[in-house]
Amino acid sequence: MPRYRHALPQLSGPKVFLADGGLETTLVFLAGIDLPGFAAFPLVADEGGRAKLRGYFRPYLATAARAGAGFVLDTPTWRANADWGERLGYSAAALAEINRQSVAMAADLRDAWTTPETPIVLNGVLGPRGDGYRADARMSADEAQGYHAAQIEAFRDGEADMISAITMTYPEEAVGIARAAKAAGLPAAISFTVETDGRLPSGDTLKAAIEQVDRATANAPAYYMINCAHPLHFEDALAAGESSSEPWVHRIRGIRANASTMSHAELDAMTELDSGDPADLGRRYRALRRRLPGVCVMGGCCGTDHRHIAAICEACVAPAHPLAA
Secondary structure, three states: OOOOOOOOHHHOOOOOEEOOOOHHHHHHHHOOOOOHHHOOHHHHHOHHHHHHHHHHHHHHHHHHHHHOOEEEEEOOOOOOOHHHHHHOOOOHHHHHHHHHHHHHHHHHHHHHHOOOOOOEEEEEEEOOOOOOOOOOOOOOHHHHHHHHHHHHHHHHHOOOOEEEEEEEOOHHHHHHHHHHHHHHOOOEEEEEOOOOOOEOOOOOEHHHHHHHHHHHHOOOOOEEEEEOOOHHHHHHHHHHHHHOOOHHHHHEEEEEEOOOOOOHHHHHOOOOOOOOOHHHHHHHHHHHHHHOOOOOEEEEOOOOOHHHHHHHHHHHOOOOOOOOO
């Protein structure tokens, strides 16, 4: 089985790499699974939970296989850090073990689905220490490096190919994560979220955040992404950066958008899922990729499911690989 730790295949050619959709929103709202603390990682602890996770990922992997696309396969560990783990009764040792088990579960899926046409990258996912929608209780970069190192090291020990920091709300935490990943020898993708005005919850622009992280880490992240926002919220910021040929915008290689056009505050108050319009989302991804052809990783976030990823795939993958209905 090929290893990708030092040569991520999504960065080495024109092939599109898909990812999954909104794991937690799908499990809660569509599958009716209770996730205390919005945490999916406890499902890894028993075979019944692992079966639910395998069932969740299977349609996405099948879409990639039918289309001849690559796939970035996430671990269900967005909440599996020290603070959230403690709230759910996990010790540091138990949390490290569940992170390693999450990589092992993903590795089994990878081994079952990888083909020469569909390379699969095993991606250890970590989330913010705090809330994914707010930038309160901010850490310094040094504090963030120390805080996130344990989870990143567990991913490394579990033989993840890379890590992704998802839904980052301010630059300093991203700096610390990028440094911790570099120290662990793992490539890192840093994914910022934005509000409806295109700025991070901290108030920073995408340009300022990416430039700050690159400056503080000597360009350590392998690439950047945007997640947990609808394309309407960041299209203008990307267009402005692209039109003036600013280097920061070409560091963005992945998009994992929300289905809904609502703000974070509105989504936080929702009791029903807003699934938006999958076909419209696919068209918006296609327009983004035409503007920024370096965008190579495409998945979803809150409110998206396999229908949205299939629509994105149909819009963005060469028609030589027709999708099944």
